[in-house]
Amino acid sequence: MADKGTSRRGFLKGSVIAGAGALAAQGGVAAAQDAAADAPVETFDFDVVIVGAGAAGMWAALEASAAGAKVALLEKHNTVLLSGCALCGGAILASNTKVQQEAGIEDTPEQHLIDHMRISRMTANPEIVAAYTKLSGEICDWFSDRGVEFRLAQFALNHELPTPRAHWTQIDGADAGGKPFAENLIAAVEETDVEVFYLTVGKKLLTDDEGAVVGILAENADGATVQFNAKAVILSTGGFPANHAMLTQYNMAHFESLGYAPGATGDGINMGADLGAILDDMDRAGCFQLIRGGILGAWPAGNTLMVNMNGKRYVGEHSEYMTTIPAIHEQPDRLGWLLFDSAIAEANGWTEEVLADALSKGLLAKADTVADLAKWIFVDVDAMTAAVEAYNAMCEAGEDTAFGKPAEMLLPLATGPFYAARLWPSRPMTTYGGMVINADTQVIGSDRKPIAGLYSAGDDACGLFGKNYPGSGTGIGGGMALGRVAGKNAAALALGE
Ligand SMILES: Cc1cc2nc3c(=O)[nH]c(=O)nc-3n(C[C@H](O)[C@H](O)[C@H](O)COP(=O)(O)OP(=O)(O)OC[C@H]3O[C@@H](n4cnc5c(N)ncnc54)[C@H](O)[C@@H]3O)c2cc1C
Secondary structure, eight states: OOOTTTSSHHHHHHHHHHHHHHHHHHTHHHHHHHSOOOSOSEEEEOSEEEEOOSHHHHHHHHHHHHTTOOEEEEOSSSOSTTSHHHHSOSEEEOSSOHHHHHTTOOOOHHHHHHHHHHHTTTOSOHHHHHHHHHHHHHHHHHHHHTTOEEEEEEEOTTOSEEEEEEEEEEETTEEOTTHHHHHHHHHHHHTSSOEEETTOEEEEEEEOTTSOEEEEEEEOTTSOEEEEEOSEEEEOSOOSTTOHHHHHHTTOSSSOBOOOOTTOSSHHHHHHHHTTOOEEOTTOBOOOEEEGGGBTBSSOOTTSEEEETTSOBOSOTTOOHHHHHHHHHTSGGGOEEEEEEHHHHHHTTOOHHHHHHHHHTTOEEEESSHHHHHHHTTOOHHHHHHHHHHHHHHHHHTOOTTTOOOGGGOOOOOSSSEEEEEEEEOBOSSBOOEEEBOTTOEEEOTTSSEEEEEEEOGGGEESSSTTSOOSTTHHHHHHHHHHHHHHHHHHHHHTTO
C-alpha cells in the first residue's frame, strides 16, 4: 500500500506550490539525493513505476493506467510545476491538429517526419520520430479539447519549417508558457487511480538474477529509503541540464544560462547507465548562440558578420537557432566572433557608451583596421581579411551567395573603427543525449538488446533530436508522445499482454 503520509493526492493539493520554492531555495532536493540508500522502511507493489512527473512521465502514467495497470508516479519535487513541462516556453510542435485545420493549413505526420529528419541533419532516429509525429496531432488536440488555446507559428527566415506547426499556449491572447500543459496533465492524472508520490526521488533500479528490471529504490520526503516493486519501470527524469558535473564532462557547463528545470539532474540517465544502458549524443544540447556577457543585446544581430577562429564565415548571421546552434557547435572550440564596424554599430543602436562599457569589461575588441582587429583576436589576418572582403563584395552586389542572408541585412564592414565580440553557446536548456531506446521506448543495453522491464521517454532518452533540435515544441511534443508509447508498452509487459 502507498505511504499515506506523502503519496496521496490529498497531501499534495494543499502543499504543492508553497513548498516548491522553499524546497528549491534550501536545496532540499540536492540534500535528499545525497542521503544513503539504506534498507527500505516500506515496500510498495505496482505494475508500472514511472520516475519523473513531467511531459513524458505524466503521459506515460495516463496511458499505463488507461491500459489497466496499477501505476506509481514518482516526483522529486512536491509539485509538477518545476518540471521542464511546466517551465517551458509553451510550444508543442504537432501536425494535423484541429488548430491547423481551423486555420486551413494542410499538414501530415509524414511531412512532419521529413521536416524533422531534415532539420536534425538526418541524425535523429526516424522510427522514434515517426512514433512522435504520428501521435503529435492527437496530443495537441487533447489539450485543445480541455480548453487550452494556441497560436500557430512558423519558422520563416530560413524556410526550415515552411508549415506553421509550432502551437504556443495562450491565455487572454498572450503566450502562457508550459503551465497549461502541466496543470492539465496532473489534473487528468488525478482523475485516475495513478498514485503520485511527491518528494520521492528515484535512486537505484532493482534487477532480478537475469538482469530484468523489477523495481526501484527511492528516497521519500523523510530521507528514508522506500522500495517499489514493479514489472516495468519508465525513466523520464528530464535529462541533465541541471547537472553541472555532467555538463562539465561534456564541455557544456561554463557558458551563460538561459534557464533549465532544476530537477533535471541526469538521475534517469545515470540509473540506466548503471545497468549498462548505451548513451549517445551526450555532447549535444539546446545551447543557443549568444554574445558573451550579453553586451550587445540578448541575441546576436543578423546584420553583423560571424567568423570562426580560423577567420572563416560559418553561418548566415540571420539564421534561426535551428541553424546557428549546430553551426556554433561545429566550430573549433565551439567559439565564433561577431564582427562589425561603426556603421553597423549605429544601425543597431550600439552607442558609444554601450561600446565603451563592453570594451572596459574586456568583452569587446576594437581596432582601426580589419587586419589589426584580426591580430588583436588572434585570428589569421589573411583569412579574416579575405572573409571581410568577400562579404563586402556580396553586400555591394546585394546578394549573399554563400548563406542567402536577405539583402536588407547585408551591411559592409567598411567604416572604422572595427569591433569583435565573442560568440559562444549558452548553457543547455535541454539536453539531447541520453539512453538509446528503440521505437517501443525500451532501453538498449550494452549487448545491444533491450534491458527487460526498462523503458525511457522524454529527455532521458536520445534519438528524438539527434544532433540538432528540430524546432520549438519538439521536446514537449516528442516527450509526451514517447511517454505515451512507454506507458502503453510498459503496461502491456506488466499485464502479460
Ligand atoms: C526554459 C525552457 C523553455 C523550454 N521551452 C520549450 C518549448 O517551448 N517547447 C518544447 O517543446 N520544449 C521546450 N523546452 C524543453 C522541454 O521542457 C523538455 O524537452 C521537456 O519538458 C522534457 O520532458 P521530460 O518529461 O523529459 O522532462 P520534464 O518535463 O522536465 O519532467 C521531468 C520530471 O522528472 C523529475 N525528476 C527528476 N529526477 C527525478 C528523480 N530522480 N526522481 C523523481 N523525479 C525526478 C523532475 O523534477 C521533473 O518534474 C524548454 C525547456 C526549458 C528549460
